[in-house]
Amino acid sequence: MSNFNYSRFGITFRWIERYSRNTMIRVLFLALAVYLFILLMNTVTASYKGIPADMQQLTLIRAIRSCGMAYFFWVIISGTWFCQNIKTKQQRITVKMLPATALEKFLSHMAWLAIQLIGMALMFCLADVIRVALFAALGLDWIQWGIPVFFNISRVAGDMxxxxxxxxxxxxxxxxxxxxxxxxxxxxxxxxxxxxxxxxxxxxxxxxxxxxxxxxxxxxxxxxxxxxxxxxxxxxxxxxxxxxxxxxxxxxxxxxxxxxxxxxxxxxxx
Incomplete structure (x- = not known):
């Protein structure tokens, strides 16, 4: 048997996806809640009339940076759930019985981890959409998308x-x-x-x-x-x-x- 085969890799990845799906959903909802909490707690008070525009901008930048720190924290600790399916004897037997090589199984875990991290980044975008929609529904004075501000921060930071x-x-x-x-x-x-x-x-x-x-x-x-x-x-x-x-x-x-x-x-x- 060859060390890597795309068909076996796909089968193994789908098994890991089914095994870890519920955990990923909980993690993504937690990430969304944290992002939304950070964005709202920082920007609600700056969204009323009379707040200077530069203060509103700084408040949004500070909130986005806090979300970035939260994401970096999740990137680090994401390694803790890299192999949650090998902790017990029965789990190890199940993994050993999968029709795939060790390399295919390991790469499947890596691919699943990468998808989780991408999902966490997308949760920030969703949190920003929810924030803007909520501000618009409440009729707040200042509404600005945070996603373009994030890319602008990244561009400016690279020149510092x-x-x-x-x-x-x-x-x-x-x-x-x-x-x-x-x-x-x-x-x-x-x-x-x-x-x-x-x-x-x-x-x-x-x-x-x-x-x-x-x-x-x-x-x-x-x-x-x-x-x-x-x-x-x-x-x-x-x-x-x-x-x-x-x-x-x-x-x-x-x-x-x-x-x-x-x-x-x-x-x-x-």
Whole structure:
């Protein structure tokens, strides 16, 4: 049997979709509720007459950024439900009986995770539509779509400088960290059968504290003229390091998944 076949991949993906559909619906409704709460709580009070236009704009921008932070948080913790169907002996037997290779099963999980993240992004668009429709129904004075503002924020942010460094480099480093953090939760969801989110979160906090301490120590005594060079070097170094660590975590996650046993330790999936 070949290692990958589109037909087997499709069958496996449909099985994962049926198994995880209810969980995904709950997660998407939760994301919609959080986005809507953030948007309404920030913009309702700024939508009445007499509020300066610049204040209304800043309020909407602040709400959109808060929604962005919520989405980034979900991207990270989404790794915790990457493999929810291998926690019990019966679940592992069912997964083993699927007519597909380990690679096809793992890629099916990855595709399902990507669809969930796309769905969470679309929930922001739906929340913005609901907000605008609600404001129009209530006859509020100020109604502005948040989706174009989001793209404008992204475009302007790419042209900014942070500590003299092109912000695109800093954002690339942050994106690499985001994907590494997600991969850490993915690895934990496969390796640990219990308390995986708690254990991985604790490890993540410890690593971040250690990294901040190392950076603060290495930056002490740096001349002001060297701050820009130091920040630029740190951005590209962090981007490369987190990208490599993320790839390593994904490879290890696949290797653990492909070697999964039906009967194993209650805590560790080995």
């Amino acid at each position: 400088y942070i500590l003299g460094v092109k912000s695109a480099a800093v954002y690339a480093a942050c994106a690499a960290w985001l994907l590494w953090a997600q991969s850490l939760y993915v690895l934990g969801s496969i390796l640990l059968n219990r308390y995986n989110s708690v254990i991985v979160s604790a490890i993540h906090v410890i690593l971040i504290v250690a990294l901040v301490w190392i950076v603060s120590k290495s930056g002490s005594g740096t001349a002001p003229a060297d701050i820009t060079m130091t920040a630029e070097t740190a951005s590209y170094t962090a981007m490369t390091a987190f990208a490599l660590l993320g790839i390593f975590n994904w490879v290890m996650a696949y290797r653990l998944y492909s070697r999964m046993q039906v009967i194993n330790n209650k805590l560790i999936n080995l």
